[in-house]
Amino acid sequence: LPVKDENAAEHxxxxxxxEITLDVLRLLRAKAGRVTAVGTTSVRxxxxxxxxxxxxxxxxxxxxxxxxGQWELYDIPEEFGGEEALTALINYMEGAAMExxxxxxQIMITPLGYRFRVVRYIITNFHQPxxxxxxxxxxxxxxxxxxxxxxxxxxxxRFLSYGDSSLLKVD
Numbered sequence: 001l002p003v004k005d006e007n008a009a010e011h012x013x014x015x016x017x018x019e020i021t022l023d024v025l026r027l028l029r030a031k032a033g034r035v036t037a038v039g040t041t042s043v044r045x046x047x048x049x050x051x052x053x054x055x056x057x058x059x060x061x062x063x064x065x066x067x068x069g070q071w072e073l074y075d076i077p078e079e080f081g082g083e084e085a086l087t088a089l090i091n092y093m094e095g096a097a098m099e100x101x102x103x104x105x106q107i108m109i110t111p112l113g114y115r116f117r118v119v120r121y122i123i124t125n126f127h128q129p130x131x132x133x134x135x136x137x138x139x140x141x142x143x144x145x146x147x148x149x150x151x152x153x154x155x156x157x158r159f160l161s162y163g164d165s166s167l168l169k170v171d
Contacts, residue, residue, distance in 0.1 A: 003130045013070045013108040013132065018045045021100045022093045025049075025086055028118065032083040036121040040133045046118040048105040050076060053085025056092045068105040074113060082117035109136040116140065122168040126152050126159040141168055 003011045028035055028046070037043040052062040054076045093101060110132075122140055126149065127133035138145045148166065157164040 002128075003132060003135070008108075008110055008132075008135055009112060011108070011132065013106045015067055015104050015106050016041060016044060017102070017104045018048070019100055019102045020045075020049070022090065022098065025090050025093070029083060029086040029090060032086070033120055035082075035119055036123060037119045038123045040122075040124055040127075040136050043119050043122055043124075043136060044105055044107055044109065047073060047109065047116065048103065048107055049089060050080070050082060050085040050117040051105075051107070052101070052103065053088040054080055056088040057084075062089065062092060062101065062103070064101055064103045068103065068107055070106045070108045073107055073109075073117075076117075078115065080117075085117060108132060109139045111135065111138045111142070114139045120169070123165055124168065125161065125163045125165045126157060128160060137168065141170060 005011050028049075035046065037046050048068050051068045051072050052064065055061065055063050057080065089101070093099075116139075122137075124133075124137065127137065134145070137148075141148065148168075152159070152164070152166075
């Protein structure tokens with residue numbers, strides 16, 4: 001949904017369901033610091049893993065039946081990184097003899113102080129103004145999103161779902 005509120009923090013984020021296997025978690029941990037997400041839904045899914053890892057760290061359980069809240073990731077301490085979150089999830093699932101975990105997320109990634117923990121690079125298309133997707137891009141590249149989008153517009157790039165894509169990386 002488009003962000004209609006003047007204050008993006010007031011926008012209610014929709015819920016997306018995901019499932020992840022133990023093998024994929026192991027692969028992600030092996031690629032720590034080099035994970036490329038293809039699409040904003042993948043970004044939200046991968047970053048949501050940090051919340052599950054933090055829940056395990058805090059309570060001993062990922063509480064997967066509880067939806068990951070819109071602002072839950074913003075409450076995780078800075079020093080708790082993606083590799084630590086993935087390790088907590090892997091250890092939990094191995095200990096519980098689980099091969100897969102199902103969960104739902106409502107996280108909203110915005111330039112309001114979000115810290116990426118799992119995703120290092122993003123491949124995504126060009127999104128419309130006043131969208132949560134553009135907020136996510138802004139959280140990743142900062143104010144450079146204006147320059148990137150101006151370039152795309154001035155070179156006739158196609159926007160939205162069937163448009164051109166870009167590889168976003170921040171060093």
